[in-house]
Amino acid sequence: MTSPTSPPVPDAELLRLDHQVCFSLHAASRAFGGVYRDALKDLGLTYPQYLVMLVLWEHGAQPVKAIGERLRLDSGTLSPLLKRLETAGLVRRERSTEDERSVTIHLTPEGDDLREQALPVPRRMLAATGLTLEELRTLRTLLARVTSALDES
Template sequence: MSKQQNHVASLSLDKQLCFSLYSASNAMGRAYRPLLDKLDLTYLQYIVMMVLWEHDSVSVKSLGERVHLDSGTLTPLLKRLEAKGLVLRARSEQDERVRVISLTPQGVALREPAEAIPQAMLCQADLPLEELQALKAGCDRLLAKLMK
């Protein structure tokens, strides 16, 4: 293969990991949409709610670090969740500069119907659990390398 042919082959869309990840991510988002529509949540709102269901009260900074979102994306998302009555945004009692997010009773109650979503997604994926766990582990390793 000539250098020119090799260069063109390296730009083949079908050989790009980034395109496979992008396409899979888009398909995952489409699969989640009807499940999340029932809860009146977007996917990003859902991942924020998952962190809050796990911890109940967190600073905006630590929440952003946990879900890999900057404050420019996170702040409007949190305002929308607050407008829906799911979260409260308040100043920390220890440090006025720190914003703390906590669940309202309505936000806590939303957890129960949300608990069916992971199983529904497993059914849609229709792959062995071990394969899905290996895929997640690989994505986690890739993320760690790329975030260095």
């Protein structure tokens, strides 16, 4: 974790909790979770449900497999989440006539209407971070690079 211009960092120093990027990401994720919990309360959504709705609002009906890949969720996590959204009347599941194993998730009119109520959420989250839009874009770009590198390792 050194660059050609910085002095080497002793291994023991790298073991400090406050030097762990993974812990910083974990702490930020937990903090985001708390703010999202409050922001999504009026929508009646949990954060994982919100992510599913974002995918459907952006791309329309999607096979369960595609939603899982996009959100990096396995079927054991995604299936109960989709069932709760269906019970809430926000989505409906439809089996493929060509392949019974394939299920496509569709927004219901209520799920589609919820999008309007969700419009203020991203700006609320941006404000809560204390970052500018440009700083947030830079952070997202860096995190995408880290994720890609970790996926490849």
